[in-house]
Amino acid sequence: MDYLDFEMPIKELMEQYDKCISIGEESGIDVNESCKQIDAKLLEVKKEIYSNLTPWQRVQVSRHPNRPYTLDYIKGLTNNNFIELHGDRAYADDKAMIGGFGKLNGETVMFIGQQKGKNTKERQYRRFGMSNPDGYRKALRLMKLAEKFNKPIVTFVDTPGAYPGLEAEERGQGQAIALNISEMLQLKVPVISVVIGEGASGGALGIGVGNKVYMLENTWYSVISPESCSSILWRSWDYKETAADALKLTPDDMLKQKIIDGIIPEPLGGAHSDEEQMFEILREHLTKSIKELSKLSEKELTKTRQEKFLKMGVFKG
Structure with a gap:
């Protein structure tokens, strides 16, 4: 440990x-x-x-090397009853974005999420959970597949941001994320998004548009990481703790600002201290949310999701 x-x-x-x-x-x-x-x-x-915990300490916990990642949650929630699907049918299979059908309490669900690695080799293979445009296009393809078969969608957000490489920009990183946001607002099936670690920038929002958006207790969600914010404002990472305070990125801050719908508690000591208990807690929340959202019509699902996000950032001059 x-x-x-x-x-x-x-x-x-x-x-x-x-x-x-x-x-x-x-x-x-x-x-x-x-x-x-x-x-x-x-x-x-x-x-x-x-x-x-201070905001910066929560950021540290969200990055804990022993913390469960997307594949851990999917396997834990489905008891390994999961079929991973690959490729965006256009360019490549992005290893930083995974997805497929799995059984949650007997119900088929489409699971999608960013996957980090547990060691150096895996992290390089998964690009530290930073997706290329191919990853977002794969995610959208799987969402459309779930919609076709009328299956709920659960997304797991855990990324320091979309991949910033030249090849990502050449293949349309911004366009891919924007298209995902637009299409997710129009999906006719229940969509639940859960921030399980880091929720940074458009890289997170590209799979984070849900009817219900939750954050685990020790996670963060913001337009930029504390280190990058500190680097821009002070030309140094030395002020990352100050930046973390100012960014209001904790689950409590996000709930207060009505950016998320709820905070999912973690076992004492963080999700990494008791994975099985964390899986049970999350299973209970997801099952309840899917049951509630399944009662809504297709029109109600899209309307409430759109209204939820359109209310964000509204101000009066």
């Missing part, structure tokens, strides 16, 4: 707890009471740390 800087007190107590268990097993001495005391202290410290 990897630990962030502010999680060091948790690491120390975890090591003490493991050592306590080890001593008991090796010596045959009853150390249950001592281990219980350490465990109680560990729970107390976790609550104290995770109930007082």
Whole structure:
């Protein structure tokens, strides 16, 4: 298990707890009471740390190397009953964007999301979750397929942004994202979007237009990352914490501004601390949302989705 800087007190107590268990097993001495005391202290410290996270610390948790990614959620939610579909039928199969049909509590759902990697080789293969235009076109193709068969769509947002390379611009990055936004507003099936990690810029919005938009507790959603914002305003990454505060990118900020519809709680210590519990929590929310949205007509689904996004950014002069 990897630990962030502010999680060091948790690491120390975890090591003490493991050592306590080890001593008991090796010596045959009853150390249950001592281990219980350490465990109680560990729970107390976790609550104290995770109930007082700063915006920048939430950004750090959203990038935790042990945090579950899109494929983990899909496999966990579907019990591996998932068929991945490939290609945009125009240029290539973008490995940073994945999607396919899966079973959620017996119901067929189209799952789409950005996939990062768990090690250096995977991250290079997935381009750190940054999609090319091919990825957004693949996502749109799969959304249209779900619409054809009248299946709900669930998208998982986890990207530091769309891929900024020259080839992406040459193949129409901006146009691909804009088209996705336009087409998603017109889909006639339920669409639920969940920010499971990083939700940066148009790269996130390209699959983030839903009837319901949720954020996990330790995620962020913004037009720009704190580091990039700091670099533009102060010509340095040294002010990333200040930028994170100013950007109002936390789930609480997004809910207050009515950008999202709800915050999905994570297990104490973050989604990476108990993946199975996180999958169950998410399964419950998705099942409930799909059930509610399935009661709406095609016209109501598109109308409410469009009205939701048209209300954002409205101001009076």
